[in-house]
Amino acid sequence: MSAQIHWQGRVLPARPEQSVGAALLAHGVRSTRRTRREGRPRGLFCGIGACFDCLVKVDGGPDVRACLVPVRDGMRVEPGGPAPEEPMGV
């Protein structure tokens, strides 16, 4: 049984046994957010819920770890984590 997830306007086929992070990675989405201070790209790192690098928002909800959340058909996934800080003195 297949499913679809939405990532920033793209519709990506996925499988329900995949985590959201795995489904995104399978479509070449390696970075799922930017860091707060340096604006550096981050994606899956520990893969087992320890590191919090892969934070995403699902259906407008709070930050969740993409590596832990199972795919559900129709879910809308957006970058997570706190918004990057504005650079100072610009």
Added chain:
Amino acid sequence: MSDDPGSDALSSSERRPEPVEAGDPQAHPGVPTPRRWPVAVVGAGPAGLAAAVTAADRGVEVVLLDAGRAPGGQYWRQRGDVTHPPTAGAGGEPHAEHGSRRLRALWSRLAEHRAAGRVTLLSGTSVWQITRSPDGFVLWLTPSPGRPADGPARVAAERVVLCQGGADRQLPFPGWDLPGVMAAGGVQALLKASGTAAGRRAVVAGTGPFLLPVAVGLAEAGVEVLAVCEAGRPTDWARSLPAVLGVPSKAVEGAGLVAGMVRHRIPYRTRTVVRRALGEDALTAVELSPLDADGRPRDLVRRVEDVDLLAVGWGFTPSVELALQLGAASRVDVDGSLVVAVDEQQRTDVPGVWVAGEGTGVGGAVLSDLEGRLAGAAAAADAGASGGLPRRGGITRHRRFAAAMHRRHPVPAHWDEWLTEDTVVCRCEEVTAGRVLEAHRSLVVQDARSVKQVTRIGMGWCQGRVCGFAASCLTAALEGRRADEADLRGIGSRPLAAPVTLAELARLED
């Protein structure tokens, strides 16, 4: 499938333990009032499954709490959900002797015990805190991400067996925060649980025998594995022969993996490290360096281009936060990890608390299974069940093997020499190695805890799970010494063992 995010979970009636005793008179309305269990087991990997099944075999009622979608832990990672039994070949490392047969045996006994009401399994449930109560312990629960919040907020137990497992140990290096650099265990988890290969062209690096199943697993999934970079010198195994001979299955397992490496023509470079990951917005190349006899990266650099996955791991860090929350005594193991001190029955120095598996020292699935059986039997005996304890012979042999393995695969003595000023050490708070040095220089802080407070290293979301070991080593090295138990305990103690909501915190007031 339905829109319910928990449609693959156990039904809610199965998830909620029946309130059969008076329970907590202070219970908040709406918070289920749990009974008090004779034994709670935390974690359903090899150790926890063995502990729960063994205690239940002896007639003791057990609540088994597990963060995963299905029992098995990281080692026996299952696809899909708990209502489907594991299929042949679904469990275990690709070449592990200790694979699916043992898992299926535990699985069917677990199913029998659940049907008989002896084991209550709460999957998708994380324990974020454990506290003492006058008659035992209270385990505070939160649903794992994506799981429905229909389980109890806490359970009470007279005894606990903690089997929390561990996670890949990491050392920072330049570029390790680039997407495409992943923990070796995470790469394995993606393969096993999601059937997803994390890249096309991969380098596997770090130290320890676990790098081999990761490399072979990737190759079997069609990934081009360009090299396995092993910092240690595993050809020295001959020196450890007495320990290896005590555990013949390990030698068989190793031979199978080596055959897989040969079959897929994966180059195996020993005494070699990845000293830099390169790329703009994601990994594109890595730089390899050989180590000298003292464990220093040499200036020779070999660049490997067109790499989109670097799987890296330096052994494992046991998860011991719940035992530390209870104040259990700890020690530093052969591999430099902080572990819980246990006696010959897996008992900690806190009455009513047993620990089994990686939490007592990283040693792999077979050892975890043996320790789990012993801990489960000991907890059951403490609860008044009859039956003797399993012998410790297997545990002693596997522990000796693990110690020999750790000595063959040490963290390089001078790994910090590959750091640059702007290398991120703490990924969450974006603290660089330069900032750590500066804090030490300007603020005259001495210990890991002070550096943590000044720089916020290890104080982000992950609470030091990723950088804690490295940060402790770095700050100790600033004083010209090695990280000791106090350093590791300082950064390894976590008030929250899992993220919780403010509403869950508020329930503490009840």
